[in-house]
Amino acid sequence: MGFGKDFINGIVSLVxxxxxxxxxxxxxxxxxxxxxxxxxxxxxxxLSGFFTSYFAGES
Incomplete structure (x- = not known):
């Protein structure tokens, strides 16, 4: 996943x-x-949505 996808997941979680x-x-x-x-x-x-997505993509 790229930074954009992680950022979008953070925004969705925020909203x-x-x-x-x-x-x-x-x-x-x-x-x-x-x-x-x-x-x-x-x-x-x-932060929870962003970092969850970020670290989940690091497999």
């Missing part, structure tokens, strides 16, 4: 995770702000 987080989260979740949660989930989801 799915952020969409589920926004759909399931309440605006009243204290002490966290919705933007903080979305940013944290987005960063971790992208």
């Amino acid at each position: 799915i995770s952020v969409a589920v987080t926004v759909a399931m989260a309440d605006d009243d979740d204290e002490p966290y702000d919705m933007m903080d949660m979305v940013l944290a989930v987005g960063m971790s989801a992208f």
Whole structure:
């Protein structure tokens, strides 16, 4: 797999995770702000999707 394929997998993971987080989260979740949660989930989801794809292609 190339870098482009790994990057696409990271983006797909990011979009799915952020969409589920926004759909399931309440605006009243204290002490966290919705933007903080979305940013944290987005960063971790992208890195997880990217590196999972990257290392899975190194067989």
